[in-house]
Amino acid sequence: MKKNREIYYSDLLNDDFAGTNIKQTKMSPNFKYVHKNPIWRFFSGMVFYVVAVPIIWVACLFLGIKVVGKKNLKSLRHKGFFLYGNHTQIADAFAPQVKVLAPKRGMIMANPDAISIRGIRGLVMMLGCIPVPNEAANKDAFKEAIKYFYAKRRAIIVYPEKHIWPYYTRIRPFPDDSFIYPAELLSPVVAMCTTYRHNRLFKNGKPKPVIHVSRPFYADENMSIPERKKYLRGLVYDFMIQHSAEDENVEWIKYIKKDVSVSLEEKGIENHN
Numbered sequence: 195m196k197k198n199r200e201i202y203y204s205d206l207l208n209d210d211f212a213g214t215n216i217k218q219t220k221m222s223p224n225f226k227y228v229h230k231n232p233i234w235r236f237f238s239g240m241v242f243y244v245v246a247v248p249i250i251w252v253a254c255l256f257l258g259i260k261v262v263g264k265k266n267l268k269s270l271r272h273k274g275f276f277l278y279g280n281h282t283q284i285a286d287a288f289a290p291q292v293k294v295l296a297p298k299r300g301m302i303m304a305n306p307d308a309i310s311i312r313g314i315r316g317l318v319m320m321l322g323c324i325p326v327p328n329e330a331a332n333k334d335a336f337k338e339a340i341k342y343f344y345a346k347r348r349a350i351i352v353y354p355e356k357h358i359w360p361y362y363t364r365i366r367p368f369p370d371d372s373f374i375y376p377a378e379l380l381s382p383v384v385a386m387c388t389t390y391r392h393n394r395l396f397k398n399g400k401p402k403p404v405i406h407v408s409r410p411f412y413a414d415e416n417m418s419i420p421e422r423k424k425y426l427r428g429l430v431y432d433f434m435i436q437h438s439a440e441d442e443n444v445e446w447i448k449y450i451k452k453d454v455s456v457s458l459e460e461k462g463i464e465n466h467n
Contacts, residue, residue, distance in 0.1 A: 201359075204452045206366050210357035212284065216307040223331040227324065227339035238320040242299065246321055250292040257285060258402035260391070261293050266409045267384065271298065274344035275382040275410065276375060278430045280438070281353040282362050282388050283403065290351055291322065294386060294405060300349040303340075303372070305356070324350070340375050349384075350375070354430075361390060361401070361446040365434045370427035377422035382410040385433040389443040401444040406437045 203209045229235060277290065277300070287308070291300045299322060306325045309315045324343070327336045343350060354368035365387075376383045385408040390401035411429045413422035437443075 200448045200450055202450050202452045203359075207368075208357065209359075211360060212358040214284075214307060216310050218305075218307050218328065219310045221306060221309075221325065221327060221329050221332050223329065225325075225327075225332050225335065227335050228342050229319070234320075241317065241320045242322070246288070247292055247296070250288045253285070254289055254293050257289075258393075259285070259289055259293050260402065260404045261407065262404060263407035263409075264294060266407050267294070270349075270382055270384070270410060272347060273382060274347045275349055275384055276344075276373075277349050277351045277384045277386060278372075279351070279353055279386040279405075280362075280365055280388055280434055281355045281358050282360060284358065284360075285403070286353060286358070286388075288321075289403075290386065290405070294407060295349050298347075298349055300351050301343045302351045303353075337375075341379070344375070344379055344381060354427075359449065362449060363390065363438060363443045363445050364449075365431065365438050368427075368431070370423040373423040373426045373430075374419070376426060377413060377419045380413065380415055380422075382412060383426050383430065384408055384410055385430040387434040387437040389437055389440060390446060391442050392444055401446050404442075406433075408433045 201211060203211075229238070277294070279286065279290065283289070287302060287304070291302075294300075301322045301324050304323050304325055306328045308318050308323050309325050311318075324336070324339055327333050340350060352372050354372045355366045356368070359366070373383070375381070387406045389404050389406065391404050393399035393401055408430075411426060413425050417425065
């Protein structure tokens, strides 16, 4: 398959190639994570099921998204759980809600960029966004919101890699920080890994996403919370590594690590390493 382009990166953990260029705004100290007003909740349901779901179905059909292993979620139909995935598409913001979780609603832990576009903050929140706080004053409310939605039997979607690398076929390293919530709640954890298969319709077209879904993982209640975090992170990471290594995972964009020594020379700085 013909490669579309090459991308040079320097930092596996912090480089972002989403290309959205959104200017992030600071969150208000009294930012409202949970809306219990019945009118707001009614319109949230209408916006999601009547407007968003049909549009997302069409978008997923256009993108050719395939899901493998959705039956693994059958036992979690009436439970809250955490769903962790690799972050390779802007579509990650909506595809799992319909293709993986439907009819269960999902809540997505997202970068505050998602609520930084003027005029659509309310809409984004109605669609299930839980913005990760960029101000210390919001941290307690954020944690309470996670617990609230979990108690409401929602699926909480987490992308521990944090940044989007389009069509990346490997798994970037990520810490166990985001596993604190299922570790404390003794919640089920499910992993999903997006890989890419050949485009059969267009020989040189973009590959089509395949979302692999794991069985539920559980941490032992006799473990300490740090042990549970490490254990759950390990299971999720291993599942992602296993599926990303499959032969069918097609590379469309080649990611190349920058040569630091060349970069330094270009700037006229002597490299003493």
